Structure formats: C-alpha cells, structure tokens
Amino acid sequence: MVSALYAVLSALLLFKLSLDVIKQRTQYRVPFGDGGFYDLQTAIRIHGNAVEYIPIALILMVIMEMNGANVWLVHVCGIMLIIGRLCHYYGLKHRDWRWRRSGMSATYISLSLMICANIYYLPWEQIFILY
Numbered sequence: 001m002v003s004a005l006y007a008v009l010s011a012l013l014l015f016k017l018s019l020d021v022i023k024q025r026t027q028y029r030v031p032f033g034d035g036g037f038y039d040l041q042t043a044i045r046i047h048g049n050a051v052e053y054i055p056i057a058l059i060l061m062v063i064m065e066m067n068g069a070n071v072w073l074v075h076v077c078g079i080m081l082i083i084g085r086l087c088h089y090y091g092l093k094h095r096d097w098r099w100r101r102s103g104m105s106a107t108y109i110s111l112s113l114m115i116c117a118n119i120y121y122l123p124w125e126q127i128f129i130l131y
Contacts, residue, residue: 002071003061006078010054013085017047046092050085053107057081060114067121073113080110 024040025031034041061081065074088103090096 002074003065007058009082017050021047046089064114064117069117069121077110077114080106
C-alpha cells in the first residue's frame with residue numbers, strides 16, 4: 001500500500017513535533033500547560049494542529065487506496081499533505097504567516113482531493129445494492 005509511506009512520514013513528523021514540545025517543557029521546566037511561555041505555546045499548538053489534521057487525512061488516504069484510486073493520485077495527495085504540514089510547521093515556528101497559509105492551503109487541497117476521490121471511487125453499487 002502506497003498510503004503506508006505517508007503514514008510513516010506523518011508518524012515521523014508527529015514524533016519530531018512531540019520532541020519539540022518535550023524540549024520546550026524541559027527548557028522552561030513546565031510539566032503541565034504552557035507556563036505562559038510563547039515558545040512552548042507555539043510548540044504545543046504546532047503539534048496539536050498536526051494531530052488534528054493528519055489522522056483524518058490518513059484515514060481518507062487508506063480508504064481511497066482501498067477503493068481503487070490510482071496510485072499517482074494517492075502520491076499527489078500524500079505529497080501535498082506532508083509538504084503542507086511541513087510548511088505550516090515552518091510558518092508557525094518562524095512566525096511567517098505566508099508559509100503557514102501555504103501549508104494550510106496545501107493541507108486543505110489534499111483533504112479536498114481525497115474527499116472527492118473517495119466519493120468518486122466509492123462502490124456505490126454495494127452501498128445501494130443496485131445490481
């Protein structure tokens with residue numbers, strides 16, 4: 001399955017973002033919450049945002065692939081998702097809203113493509129027993 005590649009890449013990204021939060025917590029000695037430190041708040045938000053989008057995107061990707069979507073389409077959606085999440089990460093971390101906006105746009109386009117592909121490749125005859 002091609003989607004496994006993007007699941008692994010996404011897991012590595014989430015792991016890295018988690019380590020960023022741990023690093024900030026250790027640096028500021030904050031075991032819970034954000035302690036009012038902007039850098040820690042940012043790291044927590046970057047990780048949280050990725051956790052909000054990546055799981056549903058991977059579910060859509062796996063279902064899309066299982067329903068018979070073209071491999072190239074899975075790759076396009078996966079690459080856009082990973083690049084979008086990386087751009088969003090960079091934009092938030094460096095306070096560059098253009099990167100953040102670009103990252104969110106890529107993520108939304110990827111999600112939209114996967115939603116449309118899942119509607120297109122859905123086995124309608126099995127759902128509605130049309131045969």
